[in-house]
Amino acid sequence: MAEREAPRTKQRPIVRLGIFFISHSLLFSVVCCTAGVLALLLLPVLAKNTYISENALMPGSGNPMLSSQDVPEANKLVKDVIALNSKSRGAGIERQRLIAQYMSDLGAEVNYHKFRPQAVQFHPLHFFSSPDSGITEQNVSCSSYGTNVVGIIRAPRGDGKEAIVLVTPYNSAKINQGEAFSLGIAYSVFSLLTRVTWLAKDIIWLVADSQHGEYAAVAAWLREYHTPVFTRLRTADAEICLEINNVHEVKESPIAERKIYDEFRRAGTMAAALVIKVVDKKEQFEDSLSIYAEASNGQMPNLDLINIVNYLAVHRQGLRAKVDKMWSVLDSKWLKILGELFESAGQVARSLNPQWKFGIPAADYVEGTATLASSLYNQALGVPTGPHGAFRDYQVDAITLEISSRASFDSKNRRNEFLLRCGRLIEGVIRSVNNLLEKFHQSFFLYLLTSPGKFVSVGVYMIAFALLVAPLPMVAASLYADANNLDSVQKDEPTSSTSVADEPGITLRSWKWINAAKKVFVVHLWGSVVSLFPYLIDQIPNCSPTRSFLLWVLFSTLSFLIMFVILASPFSHSFASPLHVGEWAILKSVTISVAFIGLCLMSVINFSTAEIGGLLIVPMCLLAHPLKLDLRDLSLKTFSRVSCNLVLGFIGFPPATFMILKGGFEGFSSIDVGDFWNWLESLWAWNSATYLFIGMVHLPCWLLCVHILFHHC
Structure with missing residues (x-):
């Protein structure tokens, strides 16, 4: 009797599907690569409107408390720091003393932080860590030291475990008008926060000496903040230059002597940080706010931080919010043609079903693509777009706010109006962050921006990459x-050969x-x-x-x-x-x-x-x-x-x-x-x-x- 054949084992569907794709790899490659590139080009169309994920933030829920009565004192600080530019020698030290005195008069705890510039070196074993490794240049002169001025307000309703940081970079050697107005905006908010009763987080105002670079000054202070030193060995080198750059001589009165400290002062864990910069760019129509968020190796702050800044700037203070664009992309003709095709496809989709919300205007597509290209490039470059990147190395959510005016500051009314609007914006952001009971965690950390109010989440943009690879x-x-x-x-191996x-x-x-x-x-x-x-x-x-x-x-x-x-x-x-x-x-x-x-x-x-x-x-x-x-x-x-x-x-x-x-x-x-x-x-x-x-x-x-x-x- 003939021997019966053993029944064949039926392959699983996933195995059969894999064999099918492998046997048709050419067609599979063409389809997937084309779909991957198309999905990348569709990202501006698929972008969603931003929204506040954390209900506790409640941006704009309270009326701003900063009034026109707080502006004159800030305007006075702006004039005083600019007036010191006329001094040929010692202007930097005098300016630091002046800022410390203003802080001290508000009742804040003030201290100086001295640092040396960092050597730019290649560290093959320090990748994926902070670029500021603590290696200082050798044989630096005393004039190469930088001095940050730090003021701390203790929250009346807080327990000292959390803090919000304001950063205003400025060149201590010769300050410009934009840097002076940055100090004025921060001072007006700092002055208000010394009087409010709702503050639950400490406020740190870091006036960063940027003569050696904005990032270097902020990173040096952060390294000292997160690395407690219990001996004076680390500051021994800095004391060599005390007779040349002794900013501690600011103690001119018993009151100031009690408020300006020699030792490094700390507050609680940082909940968020805002870097305030005023630039001298004449805007055509209205005051504008540029938001910079990219940190090292493509790290981004929690999207809620950007959302509250964008909401308060646009809907409360009437500023025009912007993010960085790749301007060369805006003039691309093929991109405009592609935008018109997507716009036409969206019109056809809506005619078939009004609920299909596909397609955007061609002009919005081009602008969104230029913003997306800039976001991709800045993240891929891995280099921070501002001093806020130093905070992200310590997992602190931070952004840089670059404010530019549509008119010059020659008029006193114009200066007061600008200081008031920008101060109220910062006040509103601090008030929202102050409401948080925990760190930012509700919204996205992985995203790409196509405008200040639109984003592409990781679940969408990873589709393009998955199809590509x-x-x-x-x-x-x-x-x-x-x-x-x-x-x-080629070897003509018989199919029925033995295993040997x-x-x-x-x-x-x-x-x-x-x-x-x-x-x-x-x-x-x-x-x-x-x-x-x-x-x-x-x-x-x-x-x-x-x-x-x-x-x-x-x-x-x-x-x-x-x-x-x-x-x-x-x-x-x-x-x-x-x-x-x-x-x-x-x-x-x-x-x-x-x-x-x-x-x-x-x-x-x-x-x-x-x-x-x-x-x-x-x-x-x-x-x-x-x-x-x-x-x-x-x-x-x-x-x-x-x-x-x-x-x-x-x-x-x-x-x-x-x-x-x-x-x-x-x-x-x-x-x-x-x-x-x-x-x-x-x-x-x-x-x-x-x-x-x-x-x-x-x-x-x-x-x-x-x-x-x-x-x-």
């Missing part, structure tokens, strides 16, 4: 399967995979070494940016040649010669897999970097194909692939990418080779994760794709 694992699996099938066909006969083929295929994995590993190791070269080049004195860039290229090339000699040794190819057919496919499969892992890891650290990097890496990895194979059978398809590979190979090289983007946005006449080095230097000085991504993911993937293009098939 989805083809990578499918194509990697398809290439690996095709390469193994090609080997089996199959064993050599399995072993050889395994070695082939290991050889490709070794190549990919060595190239990424080379990328790590290349990332450390700037630290060595930075030690060379008086080295121009152009020379530094050329040295970096030279060292990178030499290290690559050494790596190539190691890979080209007879030992490394001992298992490659019998399996030459399909070797490039295995190498491409491993390269795509590593690129997929690198992009996914980067999306966790900084989504914007992963998104922009994916737009460059994914097409390059998917289209990489040996040119020799395409040129053997030249057709329209192979010619198109060769052209795309050559273009992507050129564009994908990081320096070339930077030059093309800079030339497209600013004009090719302004391009300099040293600009790329300056850009890299800013990334590593701020410990941006984007620098690691370029050196350890982007550059190795580009080199491996070029290696596949020129593979000897």
Whole structure:
């Protein structure tokens, strides 16, 4: 009797779906990549209106208490600090004494914080941490010290465990009119808060000495605030300069002597921080408020903080709220055409069903895209857009408010009106934050802005990234399967062979995979070494940016040649010669897999970097194909692939990418080779994760794709 066949095990639907996608990887790649780019372009259309998530904030629920009677004293402070510019010597010290005296007269606790400038150095082990590492410059003169003035109001209803911080940067050497008005706005609010009874959080006013940089002054104070010092060893160096820069001589009366302290003063845990800056930009129509929120490595404050500022500025004080835009995008013709297409699609959708709220006006789409592009770029760059970034390194929600006036301050009434409106705005924000019983947590921390009142949440913008990188694992699996099938066909392995006969083929295929994995590993190791070269080049004195860039290229090339000699040794190819057919496919499969892992890891650290990097890496990895194979059978398809590979190979090289983007946005006449080095230097000085991504993911993937293009098939 014939032996019955064993019933086949039915595969699970998810397995069958995976096999289907792998077998149709080309179609899957085209559909997903197209959908990913389209989803990215649709983000301004899909943006939602902002809203207050935390009910306790209640912005605008109380009438402003700051009145016109509080403005004259603030106006007097503005005049006094500007008048000290006429002094040739000692104006900085006198200005610090003056500000401390104003604070002290209000009953605040006042102290001075002296700090030294920080050395900008490359720290390869300090990535993902604060760029201000505490390393000070050696042999600095006494005039290089900066002095912050700090005033603290103790809340009558508080327990001293929480605080709100106001920051006003100013140049102590020579203050300008905008910085003086920043001090005036903060002083008017500070004066009001000494009298109110509803205050439940301490108020810290930090007057940051920005002659060595706004960020450096704020970061130095924050480091001291969060690092209690129980000895005087840390301040010993600062005391050397006391006879030259002794600001403590401000004690001119017994009252002032009781309120100005020598030791560092602290309040509670910081609930939020506002950096106030007045800039001398003549607005065309109305007073405007620019909001800067990006911190290091794409970190953003809680969206509720931006929401309350935007609501109070627009609906209570009549200011025009703005966020940063990429102005070169606004003039793009193809973007305007795309906006008109989306607008037409929205009209058609509403005609079919009035409840479908798809599409926005073309002008709003262009402006939203310009804002979104700026938000993506600033987050991907990983460099803070203002001194508020120093607070985010300590997980404190902070933003910079840059206020500009539509008219000059020559008129007294105009000055008083400006101080009153801006002061009431700051009062309203502080009052809302004061209502919180816990830290900001209700709203979003991961978002992209398309306007001050519209945002794209992480659940929406991650769809574009997921669609973009989805083809990578499918194509990697398809290439690996095709390469193994090609080997089996060439060797004419019988299908009914025994397991012993199959064993050599399995072993050889395994070695082939290991050889490709070794190549990919060595190239990424080379990328790590290349990332450390700037630290060595930075030690060379008086080295121009152009020379530094050329040295970096030279060292990178030499290290690559050494790596190539190691890979080209007879030992490394001992298992490659019998399996030459399909070797490039295995190498491409491993390269795509590593690129997929690198992009996914980067999306966790900084989504914007992963998104922009994916737009460059994914097409390059998917289209990489040996040119020799395409040129053997030249057709329209192979010619198109060769052209795309050559273009992507050129564009994908990081320096070339930077030059093309800079030339497209600013004009090719302004391009300099040293600009790329300056850009890299800013990334590593701020410990941006984007620098690691370029050196350890982007550059190795580009080199491996070029290696596949020129593979000897």
